[in-house]
Amino acid sequence: MNKLRAFHALISTTLAGVYLNFKFEKKLNSKQTYIYCANHSSNLDIVLFCLLAKGRYHFMGKEELTKNPVLGMFFKTIDIAVSRESNISAFRAFKKAGENLEKGMSLIIFPEGRIDDLYPPVLHEFKNGPFRLAIEKNIPIVPVSLVNIWKLMWDNGYKYGTRPGIGNIYVHEPILTSTLAVESADALKEEVFKKIDSKLLHHDN
Numbered sequence: 001m002n003k004l005r006a007f008h009a010l011i012s013t014t015l016a017g018v019y020l021n022f023k024f025e026k027k028l029n030s031k032q033t034y035i036y037c038a039n040h041s042s043n044l045d046i047v048l049f050c051l052l053a054k055g056r057y058h059f060m061g062k063e064e065l066t067k068n069p070v071l072g073m074f075f076k077t078i079d080i081a082v083s084r085e086s087n088i089s090a091f092r093a094f095k096k097a098g099e100n101l102e103k104g105m106s107l108i109i110f111p112e113g114r115i116d117d118l119y120p121p122v123l124h125e126f127k128n129g130p131f132r133l134a135i136e137k138n139i140p141i142v143p144v145s146l147v148n149i150w151k152l153m154w155d156n157g158y159k160y161g162t163r164p165g166i167g168n169i170y171v172h173e174p175i176l177t178s179t180l181a182v183e184s185a186d187a188l189k190e191e192v193f194k195k196i197d198s199k200l201l202h203h204d205n
Contacts, residue, residue, distance in 0.1 A: 001074065001077060001078050002050070002053075002056065002057060002078075005050045005074060006050045006051060008050070009047045009048070009050035009051050010051065012047065013044075013047060013048075013051075016162065016164060017164025017165070018044070018152055018153075018164060018165065018166075018167055019165075019166050019167070020048050020051060020166075020167045020169060021166050021167065021168050021169065022052060022169050022171060023168070023169065023170050023171065024171045025170070025171060025172050025173040026173040026174070028054070028142065028171070028174070030054040030055055031055065032140065032174075033055075033101060033104050033105070033106050033139055034053075034106045034107075034139065034140055034141070034142045034174060035101070035106070035107045035109065035130055035133065035134050035139050035140070035141050035142070036049065036052075036053065036057075036106065036107070036108045036109070036141075036142045036144055037109060037110075037111050037126075037130055037141055037142070037143055037144065037192050037196070038108075038110055038143075038144035038145070038146050038196065039110070039112065039121075039123050039145065039146050039196050039197075039200065040110035040112050040114070040115055040146075041115055041116075041121040041146065041149060041150035041154060041155070042115070042146075042149045042150050042152070042153045042154055042155060042157075043071075043153065043155065043156050043157070044149050044152060044153045044167070045110065045146055045149060046059060046061070046071060048146070048149065048167065048169060049108045052144070052169065052171070053106055053108060055104075055106065056103075056104055056105045056106065057105055057106040057107070057108055058078050058079050058080060058097075058100055058105050058106075058107060058108070059074070059075070059079040059080070059107075059108045059109070060079070060080045060081075060082060060093055060097055060107060060108070060109045061075060061079065061080075061081060061082070061110070062081070062082065062083075062084060062113075062114060063081045063082060063083045063084075063089070065079075065081060066081050080093045080096050080097055080100075081093075084113060084114065090129065094129050094133055097109075097133060098133055098136070098137055101133070101137045101139055102137065107130070107133075107139075109129075109130045111126035111127050111129075111130050111131075111189075111192070112124045112125070112126060112127075113127050115155050119150075119154055119159075119160065120150065120201070121150050121154070123193065123196065123197045123200060125193075126189050126192070126193055128185055128186070128189060131185040131186075131188045131189045131192070132182060132185045134177045134188070135177045135180045135181070135182050135184065135185055135188065136182060138177055138178050139177060140174040140175060140176050140177060141174065141175045141177065141188070141192060142171065142172065142174045142175075143172040143175070143192045143195040143196045144169060144170070144171050144172065144196070145169070145170040145172070145195070145196045145197075145198070145199035145200055146167075146169055147167075147168040147169065147170060147199055147200060147201060148167060148168050148201055149167045149169075151163075151165070151201075152164075152165050152167055170199040172195045172196075172199075175188070175191065175192065
């Protein structure tokens, strides 16, 4: 399934004239299980992670994605859909994600929890779940700054349209969690937030 969507991502971005420029702070280990955390402003975010992530991986995303004609196929099978309004749904989703991580499946998550209504987008406060999970399961976190993807397609592209161009993605060095206690989850969340925010377009980096 992951090979299928990587192929679909490559074809669809090429046909749309979108070229992705990945800059790595440190080369990732293709055999390592990671939790990828990124800012979220576009449905293209999911597509580009199909090209970035290696090996076995799955997404956690909003329940509405199950209704998408393409993404829904994956969110009904290997990915995890979660209702933003339900604590029980969130608990079950992170329990399932933890089981998948133990099986060697990397997790891709957007810790803001949604695409905001603001345009241009700003980075909003992160949810706690992925950071507690990273510490509990001893999984490195990879912060990813999606620098200008919203300029090519914001949200689903209906409101501001889409355009061809180069999408810049900055992949930060993985943060190891093996020495952290669960009580450090808030500090880890803040560290990841600052790293992602440091490379976004409202900065000079």
